[in-house]
Amino acid sequence: MNEVMNKEYSIANDIKVSYSLVNTAQKTLSDLDKSIDELSLLVENLRDNARKLEIK
Numbered sequence: 001m002n003e004v005m006n007k008e009y010s011i012a013n014d015i016k017v018s019y020s021l022v023n024t025a026q027k028t029l030s031d032l033d034k035s036i037d038e039l040s041l042l043v044e045n046l047r048d049n050a051r052k053l054e055i056k
Helices: 002-055
Strands: none
């Protein structure tokens, strides 16, 4: 009986850890997506500024 409870506790712990890792991964991907969007805007602004400098 004790062995079954230990296995159930271990499985529950594994599920909690897995859930936490998935949440952390989702947050990391969301942050990365935002950073890529910001970087894309910066690159576009740099291109626009470079074009303006070429025209002058």
